[in-house]
Amino acid sequence: MGAPAPLAVADPASAPAMEGYFHDLAAALDRALRAGERYAASFAAESTDFVRMNRGKVRQPGHVAQRYLDVRLVRGARHATHSLCLTGDLAHDSAAVGGALDGLRTVIPDLADDPHLVLPDTVASSRSARGGPLPHSAEIVEAILSAAAGDDLVGILAAGPVQRGFANSEGQRNWHEATTFNLQWSLYHRGDKAVKSTYAGFAWDSSAFARKMADARAQLALVSLPARTLSPGTYRAYLAPNAMDEIAGLLAWGGFSGRALETRQSSLTRMQSGATLDRRVFLDESPASGVAPSFQAEGFARPPTVPLVAGGMLAGALVSPRTAREFDLVANGANSSEMPDSLAMRGGALPAADALAALDTGLAIGNLWYLNYSDQPACRMTGMTRFATFWVEHGRVVAPVEPLRFDDTLYRMLGENLAELTRETELVLDAGTYGARTLSSTTLPGALLRAMSFTL
Amino acid sequence: MLSARHPMPFDGPLPRIDIAADFWSLRFVHEQSCSYTVRKDVPLPFSVSDEAGVMATVYADGGYGYAATADTSPDGLRAALARASDWARRTAGHALLDARTLPRPAPHGRYASPSLSSPMPSHREWFELLVQESRDAAIDPRIVDWEALCEVCTATHRLVTSTGGDVVQQYRFLLPSITVTAHANGDTQQRSLNGQRGICQQGGVEVLARFGFAGGARRVAEEALELLSAPNCPSGRMDVLLAPDQMVLQIHESIGHPLELDRILGDERNFAGTSFVTADMIGSYRYGSDLLNVTFDPTRPEELASYAFDDDGAPAEKTHLIRNGILERALGGSISQARAGLAGVANARANNWNRPPIDRMANLNLEPGTESMATLVGSIERGVLMETNRSWSIDDSRNKFQFGCERGRLIENGALGSVVRNPNYRGISASFWRSLARVGDADTMQVLGTPYCGKGEPSQVIRVGHATPACVFADVDVFGGAA
Numbered sequence: 001m002g003a004p005a006p007l008a009v010a011d012p013a014s015a016p017a018m019e020g021y022f023h024d025l026a027a028a029l030d031r032a033l034r035a036g037e038r039y040a041a042s043f044a045a046e047s048t049d050f051v052r053m054n055r056g057k058v059r060q061p062g063h064v065a066q067r068y069l070d071v072r073l074v075r076g077a078r079h080a081t082h083s084l085c086l087t088g089d090l091a092h093d094s095a096a097v098g099g100a101l102d103g104l105r106t107v108i109p110d111l112a113d114d115p116h117l118v119l120p121d122t123v124a125s126s127r128s129a130r131g132g133p134l135p136h137s138a139e140i141v142e143a144i145l146s147a148a149a150g151d152d153l154v155g156i157l158a159a160g161p162v163q164r165g166f167a168n169s170e171g172q173r174n175w176h177e178a179t180t181f182n183l184q185w186s187l188y189h190r191g192d193k194a195v196k197s198t199y200a201g202f203a204w205d206s207s208a209f210a211r212k213m214a215d216a217r218a219q220l221a222l223v224s225l226p227a228r229t230l231s232p233g234t235y236r237a238y239l240a241p242n243a244m245d246e247i248a249g250l251l252a253w254g255g256f257s258g259r260a261l262e263t264r265q266s267s268l269t270r271m272q273s274g275a276t277l278d279r280r281v282f283l284d285e286s287p288a289s290g291v292a293p294s295f296q297a298e299g300f301a302r303p304p305t306v307p308l309v310a311g312g313m314l315a316g317a318l319v320s321p322r323t324a325r326e327f328d329l330v331a332n333g334a335n336s337s338e339m340p341d342s343l344a345m346r347g348g349a350l351p352a353a354d355a356l357a358a359l360d361t362g363l364a365i366g367n368l369w370y371l372n373y374s375d376q377p378a379c380r381m382t383g384m385t386r387f388a389t390f391w392v393e394h395g396r397v398v399a400p401v402e403p404l405r406f407d408d409t410l411y412r413m414l415g416e417n418l419a420e421l422t423r424e425t426e427l428v429l430d431a432g433t434y435g436a437r438t439l440s441s442t443t444l445p446g447a448l449l450r451a452m453s454f455t456l
Numbered sequence: 457m458l459s460a461r462h463p464m465p466f467d468g469p470l471p472r473i474d475i476a477a478d479f480w481s482l483r484f485v486h487e488q489s490c491s492y493t494v495r496k497d498v499p500l501p502f503s504v505s506d507e508a509g510v511m512a513t514v515y516a517d518g519g520y521g522y523a524a525t526a527d528t529s530p531d532g533l534r535a536a537l538a539r540a541s542d543w544a545r546r547t548a549g550h551a552l553l554d555a556r557t558l559p560r561p562a563p564h565g566r567y568a569s570p571s572l573s574s575p576m577p578s579h580r581e582w583f584e585l586l587v588q589e590s591r592d593a594a595i596d597p598r599i600v601d602w603e604a605l606c607e608v609c610t611a612t613h614r615l616v617t618s619t620g621g622d623v624v625q626q627y628r629f630l631l632p633s634i635t636v637t638a639h640a641n642g643d644t645q646q647r648s649l650n651g652q653r654g655i656c657q658q659g660g661v662e663v664l665a666r667f668g669f670a671g672g673a674r675r676v677a678e679e680a681l682e683l684l685s686a687p688n689c690p691s692g693r694m695d696v697l698l699a700p701d702q703m704v705l706q707i708h709e710s711i712g713h714p715l716e717l718d719r720i721l722g723d724e725r726n727f728a729g730t731s732f733v734t735a736d737m738i739g740s741y742r743y744g745s746d747l748l749n750v751t752f753d754p755t756r757p758e759e760l761a762s763y764a765f766d767d768d769g770a771p772a773e774k775t776h777l778i779r780n781g782i783l784e785r786a787l788g789g790s791i792s793q794a795r796a797g798l799a800g801v802a803n804a805r806a807n808n809w810n811r812p813p814i815d816r817m818a819n820l821n822l823e824p825g826t827e828s829m830a831t832l833v834g835s836i837e838r839g840v841l842m843e844t845n846r847s848w849s850i851d852d853s854r855n856k857f858q859f860g861c862e863r864g865r866l867i868e869n870g871a872l873g874s875v876v877r878n879p880n881y882r883g884i885s886a887s888f889w890r891s892l893a894r895v896g897d898a899d900t901m902q903v904l905g906t907p908y909c910g911k912g913e914p915s916q917v918i919r920v921g922h923a924t925p926a927c928v929f930a931d932v933d934v935f936g937g938a939a
Contacts, residue, residue: 062522
């Protein structure tokens with residue numbers, strides 16, 4: 001890559017600059033407030049280099065700088081929210097926020113009282129900042145493409161700071177910042193035969209990346225073996241943590257939601273009436289183990305751990321303040337979506353290094369894909385195998401397999417058919433970039449299943 | 457929310473841009489969305505959301521780069537172009553594409569959604585309508601949750617290019633929805649008005665009338681209750697009659713995504729996936745039966761993704777992708793066309809100012825046939841009518857799929873019979889469309905879509921339209937809920 005002179009512009013997204021900007025913006029909100037009014041403001045910003053790669057080359061490189069502020073104006077039991085896209089120019093943005101409040105003042109008289117409005121009744125300010133600085137993304141890309149020389153590599157690097165903030169008229173201020181990189185890449189053999197890898201964190205380590213690439217190459221050699229087509233049926237299976245992450249991702253859509261459980265829309269509804277998973281299944285929402293903020297968007301603090309499943313039984317739910325008010329429950333720091341963003345599953349007794357030996361003969365599934373429900377109340381789900389998925393005989397990989405569709409219930413997979421969970425768990429940092437880079441993660445073991453049902 | 461220092465220049469000249477580049481463009485986006493929701497008769501907090509920013513794209517020294525910013529001041533625009541230029545030059549030596557070979561469009565034109573200037577209900581009137589629908593849904597204690605909502609979005613997009621191109625497109629989107637959940641005896645059934653946000657069109661309040669929104673909640677609630685006591689859908693191979701609000705999903709997943717040229721070129725293999733369609737199949741591959749005619753049609757005014765130019769400045773026109781079952785062309789914008797050496801369509805689209813254009817579906821329609829709904833039903837000896845998508849899953853080559861619907865009705869000896877719950881079916885794209893046995897006429901069509909089509913790295917959720925008649929497929933693998 002060439003090395004033109006770096007841009008001679010100060011980066012207004014740098015950590016100190018952004019935090020100061022946020023506090024100044026909150027002060028502008030304080031000044032704009034009128035008697036009898038309260039506000040709550042949630043801030044989300046990032047300054048991200050996105051470099052997309054294909055065929056071992058750069059497809060689309062670029063940068064996105066964005067700042068959003070959701071301002072909720074409260075008067076009595078009425079309230080309304082304006083989400084603003086901010087420029088970074090404090091004078092302009094302060095005026096824009098003032099304009100947003102003026103707009104909301106005209107709306108609120110037309111609204112009804114909200115019986116489910118809950119605001120923090122204590123001031124709990126906090127601050128956390130982690131990571132950075134990172135090498136220039138162009139240098140990271142140079143290292144990636146150099147390491148992939150000759151390989152059909154496709155993927156994306158996302159790197160830079162992500163910030164979240166909260167402020168309200170009671171003086172609460174919360175700040176959370178994580179400067180991270182997340183490299184997701186696949187090495188392709190041909191067609192749909194590939195190995196997908198991830199390297200993410202707070203500090204780029206060339207030797208760690210080299211080890212990840214070496215592991216991927218070793219798997220690619222196995223993926224390149226002649227593929228086997230399996231007939232639909234039931235097979236013994238090992239689900240690697242990344243495959244478990246897809247199951248966790250499906251359950252996250254309302255499975256643990258207090259509101260969904262109360263209205264019987266959760267896929268885990270039958271656990272409310274006694275259905276159980278294996279007694280070794282423990283699931284927690286565990287912000288302490290992830291990279292998400294310790295506060296939610298409405299300013300409520302999030303406890304370090306919320307038990308969701310314990311000993312195979314439903315142990316709790318993610319309850320937002322609004323749901324708590326509606327259903328007379330106790331709120332526990334959930335966002336309005338009531339989705340986990342730091343789901344953690346307890347490991348078992350099987351050393352991960354022994355997983356294939358314990359599988360003996362069956363399917364080793366590295367990744368699952370595109371999960372959805374076949375029958376949601378029964379928690380029956382379907383999805384595809386993807387990437388590094390192998391047929392194993394006597395503990396040794398024999399062949400990659402053509403994509404298979406599974407269709408099975410959670411109660412069978414992590415219930416009667418759960419043979420063992422791996423002792424080690426793996427932190428999977430969410431690479432999601434819809435609208436913004438997420439700060440979600442999961443911490444999951446692998447799972448050995450006595451049987452898993454495949455239909456197509 | 458705009459000021460003199462940070463204008464969103466949708467008319468008139470831009471500030472002077474002086475940058476050493478082979479080509480540059482600035483794509484300005486301003487969208488404002490108002491969300492009105494009433495759940496269980498309680499209005500949820502009103503929210504309004506603004507998006508305002510610009511995407512700068514630069515071709516320089518054979519490289520390509522972009523930079524997105526909400527700072528639309530003259531200095532902000534120059535800084536974004538400089539940053540995009542920096543990326544183009546830094547990566548030119550490793551670039552997948554030689555940007556010197558890419559088109560440099562100079563489009564001119566305007567577009568406006570139908571009835572763009574027609575008056576809309578006030579905030580109060582929206583909530584009154586939705587409260588009424590919500591109250592109409594609460595007809596039985598087994599109704600455990602219900603919601604009526606509408607999102608109204610107005611948008612202005614402007615694309616300016618260094619070649620003198622200048623396009624302004626103005627939109628208004630309406631996304632009304634009614635969803636009712638019923639629960640009894642350990643089972644939960646959900647019914648909606650044409651799916652979760654399946655109703656999504658450009659226009660004004662006429663969109664509501666087109667789908668019978670007023671009065672729709674009671675009908676939806678009655679059908680949710682009916683599902684609670686309905687038997688499970690039978691299993692086995694049989695014919696299926698797919699209503700338009702399931703056809704949209706079938707078209708979307710097993711024609712739309714596989715035909716995206718960037719997937720065929722491999723860009724999406726790390727995330728959204730690849731395609732069972734390869735470039736050498738274009739022009740000769742039998743995708744479906746002779747009855748299958750699929751068009752890219754950005755000209756249907758009310759459809760969600762109608763426009764005059766795509767986000768790379770290519771003029772949009774109706775084009776056949778599949779004619780009489782034969783694949784004629786893929787869904788590729790001008791850059792993908794240049795890469796692949798294939799014809800395409802104007803479908804390079806970005807969902808917002810902060811994402812670059814990639815190949816998307818826009819409006820992808822199945823052209824109507826000649827058969828009435830009565831004829832379609834009458835043609836089936838044993839089968840199921842399936843309505844309203846609720847579950848979708850397909851492999852990364854967009855081949856092996858499994859889809860589920862909210863509601864089914866048995867068809868026996870050419871007549872509609874009882875309602876069944878949990879209707880599902882599975883198949884393989886490469887062979888499924890060849891079993892297309894009958895295509896409904898224009899009276900069976902609906903213009904639907906989804907605001908939630910996701911793909912891309914970084915990821916983008918974009919608005920997609922699908923207009924389709926009801927269709928019959930022969931000998932399909934059908935099954936019901938869990939035993």
